[in-house]
Amino acid sequence: MALAGINWFKYSSPASFYPLAGKMMPWFAGLATVLTVVGLYMSFFVAPTDYKQGEAYRIMFIHVPAAWMSMFIYVVMAVYAALGLIFNTRLSAMMASSLAPTGAMFTFLALWTGALWGKPMWGTWWVWDARLTSELILLFLYIGFMSLEAAIDDPRRATRASGLLAIVGVVNVPIIYFSVQWWNTLHQGASISLDKAPSMATIMLVTMLVMTLAFWMYTIAIVLYRVRCEILERERHSEWVTELMEERK
Amino acid sequence: MLSVLLCMMRRDLVLAVRRMSDVLTTLFFFIIVVSLFPLGIGPEVEILRLIAPGVVWVAAILASMLALGRLFEGDYRDGTLEQMLLAPQPLSVLVLGKVLAHWAVSGLPLVLMAPLLGLQFGMTVEGLGVLLVSLVLGTPAISLIGAVGAALTLGVRGGGVLVSLLVLPLYIPVLIFGAGAVEASVTGLGAEAHLSLLGAILALALCFAPWATAAALRISLD
Amino acid sequence: MGGYGGYVWGSYIVTALLIAAEIIWVIQRRKVLLKRLARMSRLTKG
Numbered sequence A: 001m002a003l004a005g006i007n008w009f010k011y012s013s014p015a016s017f018y019p020l021a022g023k024m025m026p027w028f029a030g031l032a033t034v035l036t037v038v039g040l041y042m043s044f045f046v047a048p049t050d051y052k053q054g055e056a057y058r059i060m061f062i063h064v065p066a067a068w069m070s071m072f073i074y075v076v077m078a079v080y081a082a083l084g085l086i087f088n089t090r091l092s093a094m095m096a097s098s099l100a101p102t103g104a105m106f107t108f109l110a111l112w113t114g115a116l117w118g119k120p121m122w123g124t125w126w127v128w129d130a131r132l133t134s135e136l137i138l139l140f141l142y143i144g145f146m147s148l149e150a151a152i153d154d155p156r157r158a159t160r161a162s163g164l165l166a167i168v169g170v171v172n173v174p175i176i177y178f179s180v181q182w183w184n185t186l187h188q189g190a191s192i193s194l195d196k197a198p199s200m201a202t203i204m205l206v207t208m209l210v211m212t213l214a215f216w217m218y219t220i221a222i223v224l225y226r227v228r229c230e231i232l233e234r235e236r237h238s239e240w241v242t243e244l245m246e247e248r249k
Numbered sequence B: 001m002l003s004v005l006l007c008m009m010r011r012d013l014v015l016a017v018r019r020m021s022d023v024l025t026t027l028f029f030f031i032i033v034v035s036l037f038p039l040g041i042g043p044e045v046e047i048l049r050l051i052a053p054g055v056v057w058v059a060a061i062l063a064s065m066l067a068l069g070r071l072f073e074g075d076y077r078d079g080t081l082e083q084m085l086l087a088p089q090p091l092s093v094l095v096l097g098k099v100l101a102h103w104a105v106s107g108l109p110l111v112l113m114a115p116l117l118g119l120q121f122g123m124t125v126e127g128l129g130v131l132l133v134s135l136v137l138g139t140p141a142i143s144l145i146g147a148v149g150a151a152l153t154l155g156v157r158g159g160g161v162l163v164s165l166l167v168l169p170l171y172i173p174v175l176i177f178g179a180g181a182v183e184a185s186v187t188g189l190g191a192e193a194h195l196s197l198l199g200a201i202l203a204l205a206l207c208f209a210p211w212a213t214a215a216a217l218r219i220s221l222d
Numbered sequence C: 001m002g003g004y005g006g007y008v009w010g011s012y013i014v015t016a017l018l019i020a021a022e023i024i025w026v027i028q029r030r031k032v033l034l035k036r037l038a039r040m041s042r043l044t045k046g
Helices: A002-011 A014-046 A055-087 A090-122 A130-151 A155-186 A202-234 A239-248 B002-018 B020-041 B045-077 B080-086 B091-106 B108-120 B125-152 B159-186 B192-220 C005-045
Strands: none
Touching: A014 A055, A014 A090, A014 A202, A055 A090, A055 A130, A055 A155, A055 A202, A055 C005, A090 A130, A090 A155, A090 A202, A090 C005, A130 A155, A130 B159, A155 B125, A155 B159, A155 B192, A202 C005, A239 C005, B002 B020, B002 B091, B020 B045, B020 B091, B020 B108, B045 B080, B045 B091, B045 B108, B045 B125, B045 B159, B080 B091, B080 B192, B091 B108, B091 B125, B091 B192, B108 B125, B125 B159, B125 B192, B159 B192
């Protein structure tokens, strides 16, 4: 237990995390590539055509993992933000801000692929379904987080303010989801049945999980890469960065 | 504790009364926005009655959001806010006092004006009553949640637009239950469930928002 | 693709493009940053 504590604190310092992230990044990138290839192969060649939805259900192999990742990343981001605020660790705040663009991208992808799936299946690009509406609100929350951070010049204040916003947002996410659900059931005007894929066959579920893992590994890889940039940028006046730049020459 | 709260409220109310024009601006903004909808949609009473709760609620949210800028701006500029941070009294209580006073001058007028606007939209008396109650419960929650956004964007360039981006998504539950309450009562479902949930949101906001706002102020003035 | 080709490819291609764009974006950011830091360290030394 004591050992774990020491390790944790050692790598919570940007100077020692920077090389570690550099070493870990290629592994996660490699894993992401392999999983993406496997997932794509499975989603186009292994998974059979759905008897009800035809080929269009193959969109689900991107849509569902993207939607899962979008929510998961927001929670992880809020946890990092909370750690950064409570323990005043610079690294956690940097992780939170590195996660936001990727999370926003997955949220957008979930909406985009959802629209492309909805058009042939439901006949419209968009319905005010509870899930769609909450995903849209999640995108707004991501955009708010990023714009607040971009608007404040002082980097320390920027990360702390956006961190607090992320925490407030994560407290609100269940309330928003619940209220949207309530609102949606009250307005059952839409004549479209909102049932997604009926009973999911095992092979489809496995494919979806592989794609989710691929997205997950991709997220870790790109966030590590981005956090390295973030560290260099914020610590550029510190001694170890100067030394690092000397070594590179 | 209570005396600190009351003292803060009295101070802010006096300040607001001395500058009555600010209060009136918010109120007129609310009235104008609501009046624009019939012009944009058409004068059919049936449609207007249908959309009235949503229109009034959205307009109330926009109006109180516009007023958010004034919540901390004055005290921030003349340095009073920094004194409050250093004060021995808990900051969250001071913040609560400020927010309640702010609601009394920016939210309460909207609440009182709303039934009049509802009449213009052909709402029934019962609907008006529910609208009034939903606004009474909902607008303080909006002021409380908005205070967090106002504190976070204090002194930031483009803060006015930014604050809307931050707080509008957080207002959605209040809007849903507020406008939903009126609709439910009109369609005969009864508004109790919506109003109770609105009350629950207000209670939650009363507990957590002053505390989060205090934290945000400390970050902003660090 | 049984008549759904446009929708399926539309999803997959946009996903691929966005991910590629994000990767290019972060690599570019690192390049620019390293150049700036190198210039900074040269300036402080010379």
